[in-house]
Amino acid sequence: xxxxxxxxxxxxxxxxxxxxxxxxxxxxxxxxxxxxxxxxxxxxxxxxxxxxxxxxxxxxxxxxxxxxxxxxxx
Amino acid sequence: xxxxxxxxxxxxxxxxxxxxxxxxxxxxxxxxxxxxxxxxxxxxxxxxxxxxxxxxxxxxxxxxxxxxxxxxxxxxxxxxxxxxxxxxxxxxxxxxxxxxxxxxxxxxxxxxxxxxxxxxxxxxxxxxxxxxxxxxxxxxxxxxxxxxxxxxxxxxxxxxxxxxxxxxxxxxxxxxxxxxxxxxxxxxxxxxxxxxxxxxxxxxxxxxxxxxxxxxxxxxxxxxxxxxxxxxxxxxxxxxxxxxxxxxxxxxxxxxxxxxxxxxxxxxxxxxxxxxxxxxxxxxxxxxxxxxxxxxxxxxxxxxxxxxxxxxxxxxxxxxxxxxxxxxxxxxxxxxxxxxxxxxxxxxxxxxxxxxxxxxxxxxxxxxxxxxxxxxxxxxxxxxxxxxxx
Numbered sequence: 297x298x299x300x301x302x303x304x305x306x307x308x309x310x311x312x313x314x315x316x317x318x319x320x321x322x323x324x325x326x327x328x329x330x331x332x333x334x335x336x337x338x339x340x341x342x343x344x345x346x347x348x349x350x351x352x353x354x355x356x357x358x359x360x361x362x363x364x365x366x367x368x369x370x
Numbered sequence: 371x372x373x374x375x376x377x378x379x380x381x382x383x384x385x386x387x388x389x390x391x392x393x394x395x396x397x398x399x400x401x402x403x404x405x406x407x408x409x410x411x412x413x414x415x416x417x418x419x420x421x422x423x424x425x426x427x428x429x430x431x432x433x434x435x436x437x438x439x440x441x442x443x444x445x446x447x448x449x450x451x452x453x454x455x456x457x458x459x460x461x462x463x464x465x466x467x468x469x470x471x472x473x474x475x476x477x478x479x480x481x482x483x484x485x486x487x488x489x490x491x492x493x494x495x496x497x498x499x500x501x502x503x504x505x506x507x508x509x510x511x512x513x514x515x516x517x518x519x520x521x522x523x524x525x526x527x528x529x530x531x532x533x534x535x536x537x538x539x540x541x542x543x544x545x546x547x548x549x550x551x552x553x554x555x556x557x558x559x560x561x562x563x564x565x566x567x568x569x570x571x572x573x574x575x576x577x578x579x580x581x582x583x584x585x586x587x588x589x590x591x592x593x594x595x596x597x598x599x600x601x602x603x604x605x606x607x608x609x610x611x612x613x614x615x616x617x618x619x620x621x622x623x624x625x626x627x628x629x630x631x632x633x634x635x636x637x638x639x640x641x642x643x644x645x646x647x648x649x650x651x652x653x654x655x656x657x658x659x660x661x662x663x664x665x666x667x668x669x670x671x672x673x674x675x676x677x678x679x680x681x682x683x684x685x686x687x688x689x690x691x692x693x694x695x696x697x698x699x700x701x702x703x704x705x706x707x708x709x710x711x712x713x714x715x716x717x718x719x720x721x722x723x724x725x726x727x728x729x730x731x732x733x734x735x736x737x738x739x740x741x742x743x744x745x746x747x748x749x750x751x752x753x754x755x756x757x758x759x760x
Contacts, residue, residue, distance in 0.1 A: 316464070316468075316705075316706045316708060317464075317465075317468035317469075317471075317472070318702075318708045318709070318710075318712060319471075319472055319473040319712070319713050322472075322473040322474075323473060323713075323716075324697065326473075331472040331473060331474065332469070333469065333472075333474075334469045335465055335468050335469045336468035336469050336471065336472040337468070355697040355698075356697075358697050358698045359697045359698045361423075361424075361702075361703070361704045361705055361706070361708035362424070362705065362706055362708075363424060
């Protein structure tokens with residue numbers, strides 16, 4: 297993870313097949329993740345979250361019980 | 371390293387047995403002797419716990435696993451009881467339910483849960499001080515909520531609460547647990563038949579409309595949701611209140627906190643108390659964990675309550691610090707079996723703790739803290755009773 301002075305870019309991907317619908321990501325970062333109405337599986341609302349959501353997305357990735365949130369920061 | 375059994379006696383009501391902390395300091399995993407003499411493993415490290423619970427080479431099937439605490443019984447896993455199934459069977463059942471327990475769906479229950487909590491507090495007030503908080507608050511709230519959600523009559527609570535308490539009692543004679551299991555399955559099978567014949571507006575009726583589920587499967591799912599839906603939250607509410615009462619400053623902070631601070635406090639209480647203190651897995655093949663080889667067929671006990679006190683993961687883990695931010699605690703487990711009802715549990719706790727403290731600002735223990743009976747005999751920890759006054 298770079299902590300340089302420039303603006304960091306975050307790219308998020310989710311592995312829908314591994315998702316267990318625990319809802320942890322929605323709790324941490326509701327601007328970035330949602331759940332499908334029918335089965336609670338993750339919906340990625342924004343694959344390039346705004347900087348103010350970055351900390352919450354990192355928390356969501358840590359908390360996800362099936363490690364299906366991948367975060368790349370450049 | 372000498373082989374030990376799993377201790378249950380607690381020196382302090384809020385900390386795991388002291389041996390666990392000493393063992394964690396020695397290493398994340400150690401050999402352990404199980405209740406039936408099986409030579410298996412005990413994991414207390416946070417990273418190792420996540421590694422095992424996230425690894426498909428470990429199974430959750432209880433017919434393969436040994437119990438660290440309970441004597442063996444002839445109980446078999448009922449159809450539909452997917453907490454004890456591996457994929458793909460587990461996936462099929464869980465997917466039928468995940469849509470019912472989303473963050474959004476649980477949030478929509480808030481007004482109803484607030485009303486249930488308010489009713490229960492009014493009842494407590496009418497009965498007057500002192501009161502047993504378990505009997506009058508902590509157990510009724512999640513029981514009423516899960517009954518309403520599933521479509522189980524609350525009038526039947528004495529029956530299912532007695533049977534589920536017996537099933538969770540690790541010290542009970544196997545025969546008595548087997549009888550409780552049979553009684554509860556009979557009750558739920560009859561309910562499943564009724565939900566199919568006369569559907570109402572509830573979760574079990576919705577499931578009953580799925581023609582590819584048998585009535586036995588419906589009963590097994592109901593079994594899981596009913597037990598998991600009230601025993602866990604009930605113990606968090608009672609033990610959490612006990613922990614808050616032991617520190618008046620904390621109690622005042624939570625009473626006056628806004629919604630975000632309440633939410634953070636609930637996560638910290640979950641981490642610190644971890645009433646579901648252990649879960650068990652069994653290796654399907656030889657697996658290396660932290661330099662130890664778990665052989666195929668060997669059971670591994672993940673002591674969640676101690677993993678949630680791992681200093682390599684949490685700052686000052688022995689402290690209950692309600693201002694802590696604790697992403698990734700293991701109180702709901704980890705991996706594909708992580709608690710399905712966790713968002714419901716959160717909503718219940720976020721409403722119930724502050725409502726209790728606001729209604730009774732002078733709430734206090736009515737007995738000495740050493741007199742509170744601890745659930746060291748149960749698979750879900752907590753207190754058997756919590757005498758309070760106001």
